Amino acid sequence: MTSAIDIAAIANILQEAAAKEILPRFRNLGAGDVRMKSEAIDLVTEADEAAERLIKARMAEVSPDALFVGEESVAADPALLSRLAGADLAIVVDPIDGTFNYAAGMPLFGVMAAVVAKGETVAGIIYDPMGNDWVIAEKGSGSWLCKADGSQERLATVPSVPLESLVGCASTGFYSPENRRIVMGNMAKVRIATSYRCAAHEYRAFAAGHFHFLTYQKLMPWDHLAGTLIAQEAGAYAARFDGSPYLPHHVDGGLLLASDKDCWDMLRREVFTV
Structure with a gap:
């Protein structure tokens, strides 16, 4: 392991948040469930906020000493972001990446988490709620597509072309x-x-x-x-x-x-x- 946090536990937490808070609201958002943040293309939904609350609560159980930096938490308290650089251990979360797509009913969104240790990213997870699979990397261990059935596939970028x-x-x-x-x-x-x-x-x-x-x-x-x-x-x-x-x-x-x-x-x- 490259961090003090169980990466599999984070993967399960992201999946739980999607199952309980994100997918049930997909294409079921009411008029008051979507709000504009900085501009018309920068949105937040009830699902973003509910998913982040669940992830934050579960992360407090898994690693109570880690700094939690979530997109919606920073929206509520911008000073939180400045603590990231000096944190011994932090978990950084986007409860719904692609909120514009999600709010429009397009099935192209994800849930992301990164683990930061002493100013360095040491792990990353991107969960796809629609496909129910994860792409996971720990520093020095490669990138892997991890499926719900337990199978794994190592990922590699494509060679360059003209x-x-x-x-x-x-x-x-x-x-x-x-x-x-x-x-x-x-x-x-x-x-x-x-x-x-x-x-x-x-x-x-x-x-x-x-x-x-x-x-x-x-x-x-x-x-x-x-x-x-x-x-x-x-x-x-x-x-x-x-x-x-x-x-x-x-x-x-x-x-x-x-x-x-x-x-x-x-x-x-x-x-x-x-």
Whole structure:
């Protein structure tokens, strides 16, 4: 084990939250169950909040000394986020990643958790409630698809290809309007650049070898810690746009993940330079 927390226990907690709080509300949300946070595309639902309450309570039983950093907990107490960098042990949770999809009744959302020990991400889990399976990584142990029947499959990123053949996901919503125009114009150089509006499934697909790259501008820890570790353990190269490592306390600076360092350099130079 790379942490003091039982990873299998976390996986079971995410599954329980989905079964009790998320799936029963899917396509059953009332008008008052969905609220806007910062803007119309930034939503929170009753399911997000109920799932996080359950996960937090269960995590307190599994590891009472760990700092709990959940997306909705930070929304209620922003100062909580600043404690992450100095925590000996922390669990970082996104109760529903892809809330926009979830609220729209689209079955593309996930539940994510990362374990951070002394400023380093040491484990990541992405649970798919619709498929009832997990992608799990512990630092130094590879990335694995774990199915409900107990079977496991090791994941690996796909080898790089020429620029014009690259397929990936690119989130451009947090660029300035001028930089967005530049980047979206540059993306004509690759074969396909899309967005699932769900980092959980983008990371899962990337780690399983279905994409060559992912990129994000806004770096909230619950959105990217688990997925970045999973991608790296599957063989990917990941760094912020300035080339520095992505760490749990980072919330800006952009993030680019690619099949390998050469692919990363090519994308940074040809597409994501503004």
